[in-house]
Amino acid sequence: MTAVKLSLLSWFHPGDLAGPPLGEARRLAQDRKIVRMLDDVSAAGFVAAVTTLAGVAEQGSDDVALFTVSAWDSSGALPDVADSDDRQGALARTLAASGNPTEWLRTLCNAALCQSAISAKVHGPSAHFVGGAEVVPDMLAMIGQTCVDGLAPVAVLVAFDAGPDGGPGRSAGIALAAAAADADGPVLAVARPQGERSAVDEIVLLIDQATALDADRPILLHLP
Amino acid sequence: MDRGQVFAELRQHMAITLEVDETSITEDQLLVDDLDADSIDLLQLILALKDQFSISVRDGEVKLLLAELARFLPDQVGDGDQLSDAQLAEVTRRLKVGTIVDFVLERLPSGPA
């Protein structure tokens, strides 16, 4: 078991998404160059990231770390081709001649992270993780070490996934900072998730548990 | 196809890609400074031109495309096909909507009207 002392500075709950993700992303970004790189799932991640980052903007540092996690994979779209005996050949010829670069770039799984960083102008460590709830405890350990090592004063962790029945995305985010070694706060034991669950649900659980504790003092996270 | 038709088709594509009001686009506008286009927008535009006007643009040519577009600028940038990075950036900055119209007209399979 690893003990990490982290302060929960701000958070974004799925219920905080005020409308369809792309519309909310458009409202927040005010920049078509950002929104063109998002779909209606990654846009939810963008909204959570930008909102959570805004919650720590007064820290005044642009070395904030940003990590995202999602099982969302939208790659592999194919162009329309006429019926033929050689569909594979027809697809290949069409892709070779006229694939759409913007549509392909939009399917890269770090699209939400990249556009959030551009929008919020954050330059700290960053990476996207493809996965679900099971990867969150190790991400928290990594985040704790990122802060302890001085790589970033604050780290934001955002999870997003497709909504029910593959609908518009849902998302959750938390902003964390390392607490002093002698900080004395309540303990939150993070269990290793079982089964297949979205990372969004794991972050929501963390937010709910943390906010139920005394949030004025750093929370000691016990990681599995 | 005459100049007016090419411009009209181009405006339609630009309005969608650049999210601007189609009627506000003029041939004198700079793609970058006035219409806020970036490298990805130019790429999208080139692909739209390939499809819409049946222009042959091999992907290897795109790197030379900017050099070729430079021929249509009123003040020559560089000489021939070999432009430095700084000159290519200069060409990109000076590209106008009308420059693209000139390029398309020259490349139409049937020739300009």
Added chain:
Amino acid sequence: MSSDVWVTGLGAVTSAGWTVDSAWDAVVHGRSCIGAVERFPIFDAATRVCGPVPGTGTAVGHDDVLAARFGIAALTEALGDAGLVPGDVDVLIAGNHGERRIPAGDESTVLVTPQQLVRRLADAAGADRSMAIYGACASGGLAIGTAMQLIRAGSADVVVAGGSDSMLRDYDFFQFCNLYAMSTRDCPAAEACCPFDARRDGFVLSEGAGFVVLESEGHARRRGAEPRAVLAGFGSSQNAYHIVASPPDAIGPSRAIAGSLRDAGVAPEAVGYINAHGTSTRDNDWCESLAVARVFGDAASSVPISSNKSVLGHAMAAAGAVEAVLSVRALETGVVPPTINLDEPDARCPLDYVPGTAREADLRYVMSNSFGFGGHNSTLLFRRP
């Protein structure tokens, strides 16, 4: 946690072959592994060259997951090199893009998602925990840096970290064509990839896998293992500039480079060799050179910096991990591999890129850079034990 993080095992599959030795031999001797695209028809694509893993050629099955084959082979080599067996591993962290190919019928284009591939690799490593990390072309470097952080945090003692990728399939090859990101030079295939050269015009797509075994010093000592290198520092940053373009001020990459030095507690002058990201794109190579100059100052002109991609091509998410493996080999042998095809210097790339011929050097620290689409920057700093 005051003990070091050791590198105790290396594994690699590249366009040079299915072992670390084959990759090292090729880069040290400057023997290009680039050839014509033969795996699938490319029609009128202006890019005609690539770096396939030998033995794949045209005989790739429609549903073959090449990244799984490469990844399992590389991590198996790494584990064997470390004297470990599957099941000894706490966590497997790997970067990859997933794998796709153009379908023949109604089946999906996607063969595996990144998460599915990493789970296959974790099964092969006998690791209960796995993380599929993504930072585009920086993924391999980020995987290794993240592994170090888990060990420093006390969350793991043994982590297999790296990357495995095959985007050298028809679907993704054509997507890169439509981005106009790859080289289209009219020259012999072996000369196409020319990092830092004035004629460079894009990367050459390759494939493969690279893995290191990272171990806490305490765990390694207890089992009597020796380090091949010490992972002394890790720097990571985000450009926050553009999805594909490099930042004109090179501040993002220089933050990662400076961060790795600060993390290791060493000055730039201590670095004996920089293993560059060096993709042979117009953007990256001058940006990386500027970033090195910003951080190294006067020392920039005397530190050798070379690109393995000039020989192997760009293995995407695997590249940073393959190059980490080769950085450790450089440390061990005291040999700096060359950048090949550097015949016409570019005024914007003024550093010592070790053109053409390998060079001996007394290396105490070797730095490995990886920079990716989406603005990710990763720098690893290895120390000789």
